[in-house]
Amino acid sequence: MNIPVGVSARHVHLSQQDLETLFGPGAGLHPKKELSQPGQFASEETVDLQGPRGTIEKVRILGPVRPKTQVEISKTDAVKLGVDAPVRESGDIQGSAGLLLIGPQGHIELQTGVIVAARHVHFSEEDARTFGVHNGDELDLQVQGERGLIFNHVVARVNKAYKLDFHIDTDEANAAGLHTGDEVEIVEVHDLHADEDFRGNEEKRDISTPVAAERQAVVK
Numbered sequence: 001m002n003i004p005v006g007v008s009a010r011h012v013h014l015s016q017q018d019l020e021t022l023f024g025p026g027a028g029l030h031p032k033k034e035l036s037q038p039g040q041f042a043s044e045e046t047v048d049l050q051g052p053r054g055t056i057e058k059v060r061i062l063g064p065v066r067p068k069t070q071v072e073i074s075k076t077d078a079v080k081l082g083v084d085a086p087v088r089e090s091g092d093i094q095g096s097a098g099l100l101l102i103g104p105q106g107h108i109e110l111q112t113g114v115i116v117a118a119r120h121v122h123f124s125e126e127d128a129r130t131f132g133v134h135n136g137d138e139l140d141l142q143v144q145g146e147r148g149l150i151f152n153h154v155v156a157r158v159n160k161a162y163k164l165d166f167h168i169d170t171d172e173a174n175a176a177g178l179h180t181g182d183e184v185e186i187v188e189v190h191d192l193h194a195d196e197d198f199r200g201n202e203e204k205r206d207i208s209t210p211v212a213a214e215r216q217a218v219v220k
């Protein structure tokens, strides 16, 4: 049984307030392409990211808007921008890096919210049962091929609204020779929460929050 790969290009999630600061009062996002996770989309809108060492232009904004603004970049991007972005699960932004976001109508000096997303697999509840995983487990995933390797510390995320997908960033994809639509295989499930009251909390993870970050499976 294999898991499809979704490669996430750098992207930005915006709060409504920050969206209006960057694009003007009353601004909304205009869907350009649906993403693999239901309800999530790449928007027509982009922003520029400016760090102390460099700028990356036209970074895609993903919708819908979120409670908090979050920027997800690769380690290579972080070097180019000159920011020290930590590897984090989506939504865990405390003490993360900052950046200047530049839009057509304004800019935002983001103090925190810039992360390198921790690699993860989205499972529906049914998929989770099929694969024998629980929310919060860590997985080892085997990649075949010329640059084959095993990804460790892959976080399992379970929610009834999710669609099976292994999300990695462009650095990870390039290092392993992977593209969106390729497949990987679970070789080990580490049940980190077997003795804790953690199971069954899947329902409490509201996918409208940044915890369920969605990425660009298509737009690279």
Ligand SMILES: [Zn+2]
Pocket: 120, 122, 167, 212, 213, 214, 215
């Ligand atoms: Zn994801």
